[in-house]
Amino acid sequence: MRREDILAYVNRDWGAIARHKERFWAERKKQMTPAEALALADDLHAYVAQLRPDWPSDEERDEDLARHARVSELLRRASRP
Numbered sequence: 207m208r209r210e211d212i213l214a215y216v217n218r219d220w221g222a223i224a225r226h227k228e229r230f231w232a233e234r235k236k237q238m239t240p241a242e243a244l245a246l247a248d249d250l251h252a253y254v255a256q257l258r259p260d261w262p263s264d265e266e267r268d269e270d271l272a273r274h275a276r277v278s279e280l281l282r283r284a285s286r287p
Contacts, residue, residue: 254261262270
């Protein structure tokens with residue numbers, strides 16, 4: 207690699223790239239079928255499992271379950287007249 211290539215990479219407008227990704231995925235999610243969303247989630251799960259075979263830890267599972275329970279309770283409350 208050349209020095210100027212490294213500098214060009216480091217000096218990219220990372221904020222613009224992040225905004226572009228956010229817009230892309232927001233639009234993509236609107237167009238996705240439930241089957242596509244589940245396939246994407248499965249692919250992401252497999253990828254993370256390759257990077258972190260110990261994932262999720264017992265603590266992370268407990269935190270996730272607590273989060274789901276909290277969201278479920280909030281949805282139940284919101285649906286009451």
